[in-house]
Each structure stands twice: as C-alpha cells, then as structure tokens.
Amino acid sequence: MYLEHYGLIEPPFSITPDPRFVFLSERHRDALAHLLFGITQGGGGGFVQLTGEVGTGKTTLCRLLLEQVPENTRVALVLNPRVTPVELLESICEELHIELEGRRGSTKALVDALNVYLLDAYAQGLRVVLVIDEAQNLSVEALEQVRLLTNLETPTQKLLQIVLLAQPELRAMLAREDMRQLAQRITARFHLTPLDASETGEYLRHRYRVAGGTRFPFDASAVKRIHVHSGGVPRLINVIAERSLLAGFAHDVPMLDARWVDRAAAEVLPAPARRTRRWLFAVPVAALLLASMGMAAWWWPRAPVQAKPATTPVVPTKPLVVTKPAVVPPVAKPDVAQLDAEAFAAALRDAPLKPGASGAVVEWISQRLHPAYLATSGAPAVFDATMQDAVRRFQRDAGLSADGVVGPATLMALAAYEAPARTAALESDTGAQ
Numbered sequence: 312m313y314l315e316h317y318g319l320i321e322p323p324f325s326i327t328p329d330p331r332f333v334f335l336s337e338r339h340r341d342a343l344a345h346l347l348f349g350i351t352q353g354g355g356g357g358f359v360q361l362t363g364e365v366g367t368g369k370t371t372l373c374r375l376l377l378e379q380v381p382e383n384t385r386v387a388l389v390l391n392p393r394v395t396p397v398e399l400l401e402s403i404c405e406e407l408h409i410e411l412e413g414r415r416g417s418t419k420a421l422v423d424a425l426n427v428y429l430l431d432a433y434a435q436g437l438r439v440v441l442v443i444d445e446a447q448n449l450s451v452e453a454l455e456q457v458r459l460l461t462n463l464e465t466p467t468q469k470l471l472q473i474v475l476l477a478q479p480e481l482r483a484m485l486a487r488e489d490m491r492q493l494a495q496r497i498t499a500r501f502h503l504t505p506l507d508a509s510e511t512g513e514y515l516r517h518r519y520r521v522a523g524g525t526r527f528p529f530d531a532s533a534v535k536r537i538h539v540h541s542g543g544v545p546r547l548i549n550v551i552a553e554r555s556l557l558a559g560f561a562h563d564v565p566m567l568d569a570r571w572v573d574r575a576a577a578e579v580l581p582a583p584a585r586r587t588r589r590w591l592f593a594v595p596v597a598a599l600l601l602a603s604m605g606m607a608a609w610w611w612p613r614a615p616v617q618a619k620p621a622t623t624p625v626v627p628t629k630p631l632v633v634t635k636p637a638v639v640p641p642v643a644k645p646d647v648a649q650l651d652a653e654a655f656a657a658a659l660r661d662a663p664l665k666p667g668a669s670g671a672v673v674e675w676i677s678q679r680l681h682p683a684y685l686a687t688s689g690a691p692a693v694f695d696a697t698m699q700d701a702v703r704r705f706q707r708d709a710g711l712s713a714d715g716v717v718g719p720a721t722l723m724a725l726a727a728y729e730a731p732a733r734t735a736a737l738e739s740d741t742g743a744q
Contacts, residue, residue, distance in 0.1 A: 313560030320523030324549040324556070328371040330378055334517045334545075335719055336510045339368060342501045343719070344658075346376050349499055350384060350440045350472055351726055357461065357496045359474045362482055363503030366546030369476045372503075373444060376474075381727045384438040393448045396456035397421070403441060404428075418456075426463050429470035439471055446477035447484070454484070458493040505543030508535065514545065515552060528559060532569035540576040547580070554579045664717035668694040676717065679725040680705060 314322070323332070335343065342361055349359035363369050380386060387406035392399065400421040404411055409428050414420040432439050441460070443449070449457070463470045475481065479502070485494045506514055512534045516527055529537070533555070541547035554575035559567050658672045669691060677685060677692035685701035692698070699715040707713040709724045 313556045316560045316563075317528055317556060318524055318526065319519075322553070323518045323522030323524060324553040326546055326549050328374050330371070330375045332518050332521050333368075333371055333375055334510075334514045336506055336514075338504055339372065340719060342503055343372055343375065343723070345499045345501050346372065346474060347379060347723060347726060349474060350376070350438065351381055357469070357473075357498035358493070359472070359499045360481070360485075360497050361474070361476050361501050361503065362479050364505070364544065365478060366544040367503040367505060368545050369503060370444060371545075373442065373476055377442075379723045379727050380440070381438075383436060384440060385432060387439070387441045389441070389443045390445070391448075392443050392446060392453065393450075394453065395450075396453045399449075399453050399456060400425070407439070422460075422463075425460070426470075429463055430465075433465060433468070433470055440474060441471055442474045442476070444476045446475040447480040449481075451484075451489070454490065454493060458496065461496055505541075506538075506545065506548070507543060508538045511538040511541070511543055511548060514548060518549075526565075528556065528565065528567050529572075530566055530568050533567045533572045536569040536572040536576070540572065540580060550579050551576050658722055664694050666694060666699070673698075676702075676725060679728060 314320070325332075333339075346359060346361060361369060361372070377386060377388070385407060387403045389399070389402050389406070394402065397416060397418055400418065401411060401415060404414075404421055404425060407425075407428060409424050411421075411424075414424055429439055441457075443457070457473060460471055461469060461473065482502075484490060485497075515529060515534060515537065519527055529552070537548055537551050537555075540551055551572060552575075555567050555571050558571050558575055559565070564571065658675075664672070664676075673692045673694050676694070677687055677698065680698070680701045681687045684705050685698060694717070702717055702721065703713045703715045705725070705728075706715070706721060709721075709728070711720055711724060
C-alpha cells in the first residue's frame with residue numbers, strides 16, 4: 312500500500328491501541344501518573360476515576376498502565392461492564408481465578424470468596440486492583456455493588472483498589488444525590504481532554520517517526536486542517552491522517568496539503584453535518600429550478616426510520632494473568648524514597664531529566680537504583696554521569712532503550728521496580744517484629 316511510497320515500516324495511524332505509539336501530552340502524563348500512583352504507591356483502596364470523550368486515549372492509557380504494574384500486583388480487568396451486579400462479581404472472581412463452583416448466582420457467596428482471596432493476598436504482601444473499562448455502562452445497582460467492595464478491609468487498610476475508566480456520562484451519574492456515597496470514595500479524578508493544535512502536530516510527527524518515517528508528509532496547512540476536522544481527538548486524527556496517506560499514495564503525492572486532508576475528512580467522518588450544509592444550499596436552487604416538483608418538497612425532509620438497537624450479549628472477559636507475582640510480606644515501614652502523586656505527576660510532566668539536576672525526584676531515582684545499580688554516599692543525589700550510567704544499565708535490564716535519558720517510560724519502570732536487596736530488607740524487618 313502506501314508504506315513503501317512514504318518510506319514507512321508499519322502503518323503509523325492505526326486505531327488499534329499500541330503502547331509503542333503512545334504520545335503523552337501533558338494531560339496524558341498527568342492522567343497516567345495518577346493511575347500509576349493509585350495502584351503502586353498508596354492509592355488507599357478508594358476509587359481512581361479517569362474520564363474522557365470517545366477516542367481521547369483512555370484504553371491506550373489503560374494498556375500502558377497494565378504493562379507497568381509491579382509483579383506483586385494482581386489485576387482483574389473488566390472490559391464489558393453491562394452486566395448485573397451478580398454477573399459483575401462473577402467476572403471479577405473469574406479474572407482473579409477464584410473458584411466459582413457452588414457460588415454462582417449468590418452475591419453473599421461470591422463476596423465471601425472474594426474477601427478470603429483479598430485477605431490472603433494482603434497476608435502475602437500483594438496488591439489487588441480492579442480495573443473497569445467503559446464504566447459508564449455500569450447500572451446503578453452494579454455501581455453500588457462496586458462501592459460495597461471497598462468495604463472489604465483490615466483494621467488499617469482497604470484490600471481492593473478500583474480504577475474506573477469511562478466516558479463523561481459517568482461523571483453525570485456520580486453527581487446524582489443517590490450516588491454521593493460512591494462519589495465521596497473517589498480519591499483521584501482526572502478528565503482527558505482533546506489535543507490542542509500544537510499537540511496535534513506533535514502527535515502526528517511522533518507516530519510517523521515511530522512507524523519509521525523520516526520525511527513528514529503533511530505541510531502546515533494539512534496539520535491545521537486535521538486538527539480542525541478531528542477536534543484534537545486522537546482516534547479521529549488517526550482516521551483522517553490514514554485516509555490522507557492513502558490518497559497521497561494513489562495520486563503519487565509526496566507532500567499533502569489542506570486540500571487532501573479536506574477530501575479525506577469528507578470521506579471518513581460522519582456525514583450529517585455535510586448533508587445539512589448541502590441541503591441548505593440546495594433549497595433555493597430547487598425552489599428556482601424545480602418549483603413544480605411538489606413531491607420533492609414532501610419527500611426530502613423525512614428523516615430515516617431508526618433501527619431498533621441490537622442487544623449485545625454479555626461475553627465474559629478473558630482473564631488477565633499477571634505472571635510470577637513476588638510474594639512479599641506486608642511492609643511495616645513506608646519506603647522513604649516514595650513520591651506523592653503530585654510529585655510523580657510533575658516528574659512525568661517535566662521529563663526528561665536534565666544533567667546536573669537534583670532534588671526530590673533525583674533522590675527518589677537514586678534510591679530506586681540502589682543498591683543493584685547505584686551505590687549511595689549519603690550526600691545529596693545529583694543526576695551526574697555516574698547516575699546516568701546506572702540508568703543505562705537499568706534500562707537495558709528493563710528492556711528499554713539504554714540511552715540514559717530519564718523519560719516517562721523509565722520513570723514508570725522505576726516506580727514498578729522492586730530491587731532484590733530492598734525486598735529482602737523489608738522481609739527481614741517484617742520477620743523481626
């Protein structure tokens with residue numbers, strides 16, 4: 312197709328979520344920081360809520376998040392929440408591989424089994440996270456059941472962290488008076504907004520570069536029109552850009568301008584607005600040329616009969632297995648090198664780290680690298696050549712590009728990393744009590 316024409320290795324604008332192509336705008340970095348903090352560094356067992364319009368990147372962020380969860384975290388992922396409360400409990404238990412024999416259909420039996428599982432996981436030092444995608448499809452009854460799951464706790468700690476990914480309809484639902492108890496348990500909220508014009512250009516260039524492209528094929532006018540037509544929604548940006556490249560290939564055009572983008576948008580975007588504009592233009596023309604055709608005036612305004620919406624059957628989601636969980640006893644002492652959510656969000660937003668930098672983020676990185684990759688002297692940490700070399704070794708072991716640059720991917724890998732020596736020390740502290 313157009314790949315060879317534009318010197319690409321793979322399609323740059325596929326709408327299938329692929330973490331390799333993720334472009335983290337400032338808002339996306341903040342959202343990911345809140346999600347990651349919620350499941351790795353003390354979400355407190357409440358709800359973490361991420362909302363956004365269709366196509367703004369919620370599912371992509373979810374996939375990126377799941378790739379970064381620590382080994383001592385077990386995840387239940389519910390992709391189709393349009394179920395009854397009992398079916399939702401069954402889906403959660405299936406995701407966590409809890410035996411359902413003799414328990415199906417019984418809310419009490421399912422909750423009791425889940426409680427036993429969570430207590431056992433807590434005793435082993437494991438975190439358990441429930442992620443519900445498309446949470447706006449939860450019924451009020453199912454939402455109430457989810458809220459009740461946060462009552463599963465020890466005297467000091469909640470046993471289940473819940474992440475809700477949803478369209479804005481969920482915010483309206485939670486604003487209802489009868490939903491106030493659940494709304495009060497949301498410890499972190501974030502709403503994804505579309506990209507602005509500048510970010511749209513950066514997004515296009517980023518994806519094109521990841522796909523192997525070297526000569527960016529959209530001129531400034533094309534980028535501007537892509538933003539106008541898409542409204543900055545990543546999924547629509549992909550659809551318009553993909554069709555523009557196909558048109559450029561078909562007509563042997565190396566550089567695409569606004570005209571090609573306008574044609575592509577006319578082909579792939581929903582048509583009601585365009586039909587309305589044509590109709591408004593056609594009315595006076597028809598009045599002058601076809602005044603005698605009364606039948607046209609009778610027929611044209613009729614709206615098509617809407618088909619009855621189909622009911623999608625409930626299909627159980629495929630279990631997500633987090634491999635090789637590290638069995639670590641509950642930690643009695645908090646890690647002194649942990650960052651709070653705002654500091655971690657700031658670190659992601661300000662990445663990459665500059666040489667010579669110091670402060671809380673650098674101290675945290677130093678402690679995460681110690682002792683396996685970096686020896687600490689007790690003096691204030693500085694991001695110097697020694698630390699950068701340690702970062703390269705860590706990146707190599709983590710399967711990242713070993714460039715020594717502390718960007719978002721490296722920060723998230725460090726957050727998820729548990730040094731063997733630190734884990735052993737925590738076990739020793741726990742055993743001594």
